[in-house]
Amino acid sequence: MNEETPLISAKGLSVHFGLGRKLFGEQKVVRAVENISLDIPKGSFFGLVGESGSGKTTFGRAILQAAPITNGSIAYNDGEVDYNIASLDKSDLKDYRKRAQLIFQDPYAALSPRMTVRDIIAEPLEVMGLTASRKETDKRVREMAAKCRLNLEHLRRFPHAFSGGQRQRISIARALVCQPKFLVADESVAALDVSIQADILNLLKSLTEEMGITFLFISHDLSVVAHICDHVAVMYLGRLVETAPTRELFAAPRHPYTKALLSAIPSLDPDYRGQAQKLEGEIPSPTNPPPGCKFQTRCPHAIDICRSEEPMLSQLGFEHDVACHRWEELFEDQAPAIVSAQVPEARPVPEPVPVPKPEPEPAAEEEPMAPKVLANELARLRRKTRIAITVSIIALLALPFACAL
Amino acid sequence: MSSSLIKVENLTLQFKTDEGLITAVDNVSFEVAPGEIMGLVGESGSGKSVTAKSLMQLNPGNAVYSPESRITLTTDGEDFDVLSLKTDRDLKVVRGGAVSMIFQEPMASFAPAITIGDQMVEQLLLHSDMNKKQARDHSIEMLERVGISDAPTRFGQYAFEFSGGMRQRAMIAMALSTKPKLLIADEPTTALDVTIQAQVIDLMKDLVAEFGMGILFITHDLGVIAQTADNVSVMYLGKLIETGSVRQVIRDPAHPYTQGLLHAIPKLEQLDVPLTPVPGDIPSPLDRPPGCVFHTRCSQMIEGRCDADIPTPTTLSEGHVASCFVAQYGPGGVAEASA
Amino acid sequence: MTDTASTALSDEAALAEQKRKEAYFTAGQLQLIWARFKRNRSAMVGGVVLLTLIGMGIFAPFLSPYDPTIAGRDKTYQNGAPQIPYFWDQNGFSLRPFVYSYTRERSAATNFRWVSKVDEDKRRYLELFVPGWEYHLMDLHLDLPGEAFDINIQVLKSNTHLFGVDQGQIHIFGTDGPGKDIFSRTLHAIYTSLAVGTIGVFIAFVLSLVIGGVSGYYGGWIDSVLQMITDSVRTVPAIPLFMALAAFVPDEWSAELRFLFISIILGLIGWPTLARRVRTHLLTERSQDYVLAAQLCGASPGHVIRKHLLPSFTSYIIVDLVISFPYMVLSETALSFIGLGLKDPVNSLGVMLQNVTKTDVLLNYHWYFIPVIFFMALVMAFVFVGDGLRDAADPYGERN
Secondary structure (H helix, E strand, O other): OOOOOOEEEEEEEEEEOOOOOOOOOOOOOEEEEEEEEEEEOOOOOOEEEEEOOOHHHHHHHHHOOOOOOOOOEEEEEOOOOOOOHHOOOHHHHHHHHHHHEOOOOOOOOOOOOOOHHHHHHHHHHEEEOOOOOOOOHHHHHHHHHOOOOOOOOHOOOHHHHHHHHHHHHHHHHHHOOOOOEEEEEEEOOOOHHHHHHHHHHHHHHHHHHOOOEEEEEEOOHHHHHHHHHHEEEEOOOOOOEEEHHHHHHHHHHOOOHHHHHHHHOOOOOOOOOOOOOOOOOOOOOOOOOOOOOOOOOOOOOOHHHHHHOOOOOOEEEOOOEEOOOOOHHHHOOOOOOOOOOOOOOOOOOOOOOOOOOOOOOOOOOOOHHHHHHHHHHHHHHHHHHHHHHHHHHHHHHHHHHHHHO | OOOEEEEEEEEEEEEEEOOEEEEEEEEHHHHHOOOOEEEEEEOOOOOOHHHHHOOOOOOOOEEOOOOOEEEEEEEEEEEHHHHOOOOOHHHHOOOOOOOOEEOOOOOOOOOOOOHHHHHHHHHHHHHHOOOOHHHHHHHHHHHOOOOOOOOHHHHHHOHHHHHHHHHHHHHHHHHHOOOOEEEEHHHHOOOOOOHHHHHHHHHHHHHHHHHHEEEEHHHHHHHHHHHHOOEEEEEEEOOEEEEEEEEHHHHOOOOOHHHHHHHHHOOHHHHOOOOOOOOOOOOHHHOOOOOOOOOOOOOOOOEEEEEEOOOOOOEEEEEEEOHHHHHOOOOOOOOOOOO | OOOOHHHHHHHHHHHHHHHHHHHOOOOHHHHHHHHHHHHHHHHHHHHHHHHHHHHHHOOOHHOOOOOOOOOHHHOOOOOOOHHHHHHEEEOOOEEEEEEEEEEOOHHHHOOOOOOOEEEEEEEEEEEEEEEEEEEEEEEEEEEOOOHHEEEEEEEEEEEEEEEOOOOOOOOOOOEEEOOHHHHHHHHHHHHHHHHHHHHHHHHHHHHHHHHHHHHHHHHHHHHHHHHHHHHHHHHHHHHHHHHHHHHHHHOOOOHHHHHHHHHHHHHHHHHHHHHHHHHHHHHHHOOOOHHHHHOOOOOHHHHHHHHHHHHHOOHHHHHHHHHHHHHHHHHHHHHHHHOOOOOOOOOOOHHOOOOOOOHHHHHHHHHHHHHHHHHHHHHHHHHHHHHHHHHHHHHOOOOO
């Protein structure tokens, strides 16, 4: 019943990348995103789920105009402006950048290592000219940092002083400082430990509720998506296979891929073993997709029509769409796919302790990685080589003297 | 001669760095029996990878083991003290021979310019007395066994021609081709998609059943452990804080950290319960808290006890051991402290 | 239960520790590199040696007792052996170091070769801060084509030298054929080589930054075209090029002009290697997430280059510069040695070694090789410092 215009409305969106350059003959094309139509309602926390190769990252980037759009359109409408992202002129693009931002996956690569935290968070303000003076910039930076639980000492430091979770908070502060209306989180918690992940997710949820932001949460982790998103879309090999409100998707998934994804999640109940439906095979190559339904190579229910004709998204319920030829017959009477496991005896949950005031925390020391063993060897070899060269030069020069004597 | 395959006793490991002596592993003891899958769980900075590498002495040169540390490997009826082996020749027994290791990032574990087949054959030639043809046949057989179709062709391909899941399987094939007694898997499925992860886990369980070897499965994902392991040990900041069978630890966690971890995991069955992180940040290893290493973040901490004394492992029930005063004496209990 | 004194002490210690940690967190990239560099013993030793040699080169006129050109030669002591100052000999102890006088004679007995005889009774005492030949600390005369371009820079005229003797001359490293003091020549040679190296590296650096930078940042066809140009410059063979240039250079050009010319040419053929490194680095950094983050804010390419890309490879550039230096020095030496580079009276190691190929020298006048030791030290110092910098800048470098 949501009559409001959706914030983002993608229609028939395709993003294709050409591989290599051939003067003659066909160029290989990677169809990263193929013919996707979906709507992201205003104020929603929209989840986009898929495995590697599904095209979800490319879709997120295409919405931000960070990936080239081959076909289709994306409409952005936040009540103030109305843009078609696929064809934005320069000044509109500049304005759009203020309204839509991205949070990256890798907290270690997302921050410029030679800039202080204050400069990193201030950069969007300075580049977009949103503040009139340095004082104003500093004030806004400090406000944003406080919201993300970073204190003043942190602002003077460089990224190498922080742990993964803290760096992600800096990324979030940077993305939010220009007060965007739309945020894309591209696997933003995938690289974090589980308790830090929970912390960041709670932070994101509270900030977006407080600032009224619409969120596109891209992830491969269904349990995380289930907890924080209100609407979920599942992608496979660049196509949309199912989209539904969260509760409904997890209670009654209709597409065989969604069902397989759900059952592949390892359950915390040790006694629930061996009852999950296992998916065989691997995702096909995006340069050479199979004909018909892209999932037919791994689908246990594939029939002839699946191999020849690609299924369209059909609406099976309120806001619940699925792209499968056999959705009606397959899962009509099936019980919900979620593991109805024994919920572990609830132990008294300790009172959620108010987060202790963050002291200036140094970064957790990274465990030494395998490259260091190699680096040691290399350094030793270099030293030996240097010594050998020095000795041989001296020996060579001493030769004529020795002969003279 | 002990009944366990590998027995770690009082392992304490420190690294000499620019910032001082960093304790990475603090007095860790556990054992793995043949045919058992032991899970080693912890977040980043917990020291689990370092512990695993100690089993094969793979730590970098600035690692300092304490004199009480002992790692005993029992293979072919003989006991080896792994930490006393110094030369590479002696360590060959352990590395790749009796103990094999698979890593998180399979692309980084295969040499990019040598075919997969050549690497597998090299491993076999080093550790067994097969000739080249026998090694090749055995390797192809292993590739088929791990579910790689068209193994003879794949044998001659390079690492970049494999997909992520297949590379991981190839690594498992390579690790198992020498028929090790113990397989150390360091986050083998973290980099894989969830459907591929399920396949790889199944494969490992089948292979354990077939080869009768032990697996030390290191991960931060308790869900994977619940589905795979028989026993689990939880590490935090270099200390082993809880160990027990998978059912005991997951259904009845004794240590507040384990409880916190379990609560922080998003569960599909409890979509209404908000995610509760373990409060605070993990302290830097340079700043190890006195007393119990977890007390700075523990909501059930006993003032005066947990921040002063180091808890010793207490047996709570058969096989279930935790190092925690709260678990030992109950919340608030100080008076019952004996000895 | 707690001692106030010990708490005070531990508080102090904790404060100091906190300060140290804070310094580490707020340290910029260069400060971190310096901190790591300091811990590398061989690099620090190399650094000290390098700075000493550079100092010696810059203050060469002050440190050398005699004019290294033909004007300062000692006719009485040609091809003379090095004279080592003594403090003590059979005639007694002397606080002031001294050298022996010598007389020259030649006769039929010596095959009409001048032979020096040392006279141990006549001493020449060493003196400090001796007045001697006049010099300018920096003396640049360039007679470029066209009146307007002539450059004449002279800095700090003086005639004091660090040491000398009360009578006659002292030659610590001996003299060469015409009688020029090798010690003085060595010091000036260090200066010349360093100057050639500096100019060459500077030109190569500027060119490689621009070309490699544009190539790496824009990619695509610009990159392909520029790389083709880079590769073709790199394939130009050095020796035939210098032979052609040697023939082309008019004889009227002064030694200084020739020197400048050689430096520029060395720079012009040295830039492709650096450019390739800059380009590779930029290509990697360009696809980093933080660059994309900046672009998503609408940052212009100039802003991205200035604030993100350039700082990211400052450390690499410094390392590359330091490591290219010895190559320039060695190239110039080699070229001058075979006669294609600098010539007399300009002092450079290559020029000094031009006479070394005679058997006479090889058998009898071994002190001609002393400058080689200095140059080896210079090059090795550069190499050690460069290696140390590279290790310090490398985040995966080994730790002790």
